[in-house]
Amino acid sequence: YILPKIIKNKSNLNPPGPPGLPFIGNLHQIDQSSLHTSLWNLSKLYGPIVSLRFGFNSAVVISSATLAKEVLKTQDLVFCNRPLFIGQQKITYDGIDIAFSSYNEHWREMRKIFTLHLFSPKRVQSFKYIREDEVASAMKTIHDLALSSKMVNLSEMMKNVTTNMMMRVSFGKRYQYGHEITNVFRLLNELQAYLVDLYVSDIWPGLPFVGLVDRLMGKKNRLEKCFRDLDSFYQQLIDERLVNNRKHKSCEEDKDEDDVIDTLLQLVKDKLFNLNHEHIKAMLMDVLIAGTDTSAAIVVWAMTSLIRNHKVMKKAQEEVRNVIGKNSKINEDDLPKLTYLKAVIKETMRLYPPAPLLVPRETRKDSIVHGYKIKQKTLVYVNAWAVARDPNSWESPEEFLPERFLGGCDIDFKGNDFEFIPFGAGRRICPGMSIGVITVELLLANLLYLFDWGLPNGIGKEDIDFDAMPGITMHKRNELCLLAHV
Numbered sequence: 001y002i003l004p005k006i007i008k009n010k011s012n013l014n015p016p017g018p019p020g021l022p023f024i025g026n027l028h029q030i031d032q033s034s035l036h037t038s039l040w041n042l043s044k045l046y047g048p049i050v051s052l053r054f055g056f057n058s059a060v061v062i063s064s065a066t067l068a069k070e071v072l073k074t075q076d077l078v079f080c081n082r083p084l085f086i087g088q089q090k091i092t093y094d095g096i097d098i099a100f101s102s103y104n105e106h107w108r109e110m111r112k113i114f115t116l117h118l119f120s121p122k123r124v125q126s127f128k129y130i131r132e133d134e135v136a137s138a139m140k141t142i143h144d145l146a147l148s149s150k151m152v153n154l155s156e157m158m159k160n161v162t163t164n165m166m167m168r169v170s171f172g173k174r175y176q177y178g179h180e181i182t183n184v185f186r187l188l189n190e191l192q193a194y195l196v197d198l199y200v201s202d203i204w205p206g207l208p209f210v211g212l213v214d215r216l217m218g219k220k221n222r223l224e225k226c227f228r229d230l231d232s233f234y235q236q237l238i239d240e241r242l243v244n245n246r247k248h249k250s251c252e253e254d255k256d257e258d259d260v261i262d263t264l265l266q267l268v269k270d271k272l273f274n275l276n277h278e279h280i281k282a283m284l285m286d287v288l289i290a291g292t293d294t295s296a297a298i299v300v301w302a303m304t305s306l307i308r309n310h311k312v313m314k315k316a317q318e319e320v321r322n323v324i325g326k327n328s329k330i331n332e333d334d335l336p337k338l339t340y341l342k343a344v345i346k347e348t349m350r351l352y353p354p355a356p357l358l359v360p361r362e363t364r365k366d367s368i369v370h371g372y373k374i375k376q377k378t379l380v381y382v383n384a385w386a387v388a389r390d391p392n393s394w395e396s397p398e399e400f401l402p403e404r405f406l407g408g409c410d411i412d413f414k415g416n417d418f419e420f421i422p423f424g425a426g427r428r429i430c431p432g433m434s435i436g437v438i439t440v441e442l443l444l445a446n447l448l449y450l451f452d453w454g455l456p457n458g459i460g461k462e463d464i465d466f467d468a469m470p471g472i473t474m475h476k477r478n479e480l481c482l483l484a485h486v
């Protein structure tokens with residue numbers, strides 16, 4: 001008689017969480033500079049589902065595999081919306097992209113365009129020559145640095161490579177290192193900051209004058225300036241394509257395959273989808289934010305882990321060198337043979353998921369999770385970082401042990417094993433997973449095949465840290481600079 005009553009009563013309760021203050025809620029208890037670890041610490045105190053309040057917004061944090069499965073699979077349809085924050089909405093032309101769009105018919109169309117027209121398995125395969133070419137060019141640069149005993153800034157170089165890959169795939173353009181690429185980086189980096197920034201109007205929506213406060217603080221102006229710069233950058237690329245009729249005189253060209261911009265312009269022309277130039281720009285925004293930084297971050301975290309774990313580095317190098325034999329480089333066709341390398345990459349993504357809180361979700365209606373009541377329009381953080389370090393799911397979770405993914409272990413990142421979700425899961429799972437993984441594998445395989453790696457003079461391996469920078473993508477805070485030996 002009593003038990004059902006208790007259960008019934010619990011379903012009227014919010015999940016447990018730290019008591020907040022009036023008006024600000026729990027804002028003062030959260031470290032914005034490392035949100036995922038701050039939320040992880042709270043989950044250690046309050047459990048796998050934690051309730052918080054950020055100003056007027058209710059939020060829950062999910063930190064176990066079981067509950068991740070509940071919200072990303074069983075109740076995915078309830079949990080698959082995105083919150084409408086000011087910075088993200090502005091940058092994505094009011095959420096007409098994929099990543100920050102609400103869950104609706106428009107999102108379905110954009111996602112279809114992405115998976116069927118822009119990055120279908122066939123198209124991903126057809127961009128292979130771009131990836132191989134960019135990797136070869138980066139390896140050449142590293143080779144030259146190695147010969148003159150100069151340091152390789154892997155953080156910078158990996159961003160260069162992945163940005164150029166996506167620039168070529170998207171616009172058939174590559175940028176020269178130095179001024180040109182620095183400008184693109186500046187825009188993309190600024191963009192990263194605006195994507196996580198919360199505005200006073202986000203925290204206390206509906207309150208009088210909040211918009212004015214944001215404007216007085218200068219935030220809105222900076223956001224609008226960044227948006228205008230990006231908008232004219234994309235518009236210029238679209239105009240160039242339209243006017244020059246696919247002829248780029250000032251840059252190198254890739255005309256073997258339609259690039260993303262060609263495909264999108266063709267779709268506009270064919271009127272198959274309800275698309276205009278703003279949709280194209282919003283889509284390009286997603287491709288450049290989601291498709292460059294994430295892969296670069298993984299390679300840097302992998303190399304950081306390997307330089308700290310000499311035995312693993314040696315084993316991975318032995319594999320690539322024994323399996324491939326004598327050759328000038330590793331191509332994509334070689335990758336399926338590299339079992340240990342793939343385990344190293346999985347282990348890196350387990351410990352350092354580039355999007356540790358995925359992309360935050362919002363509930364579409366009231367629901368019950370773990371017996372607790374979750375209201376409609378609650379902000380939902382699924383802490384992929386915490387889930388992948390949960391001792392209930394992983395043995396020695398803090399240790400870097402790629403072997404855990406070998407020997408019959410079939411845990412994968414494809415959204416079915418909820419203790420390991422670096423790409424998310426469910427309806428909003430990352431649609432760029434295959435292109436991201438192949439990029440990381442190709443880069444890491446070549447770095448290990450062609451070079452031996454060492455630390456600069458006077459630096460011990462314990463000096464190499466794992467501190468992360470705040471942002472929607474988790475980058476290593478201090479750049480990884482190593483010496484390459486040929």
Ligand code: HEM
Nearest residue numbers: 098099290291294295355358359423424425428430432436
């Ligand atoms: C290896 C690197 C990558 C990682 C770790 C990664 C991770 C993620 C994560 C965690 C999400 C959110 C999933 C969720 O809400 O459940 C996401 C979404 C997304 N990713 Fe990736 N991603 C990577 C590469 C890429 C690439 C290369 C592209 C594009 C070419 C891409 C495009 C997107 C898009 C468009 C979304 C939004 C999906 C939606 O909201 O429906 N990602 N990604």
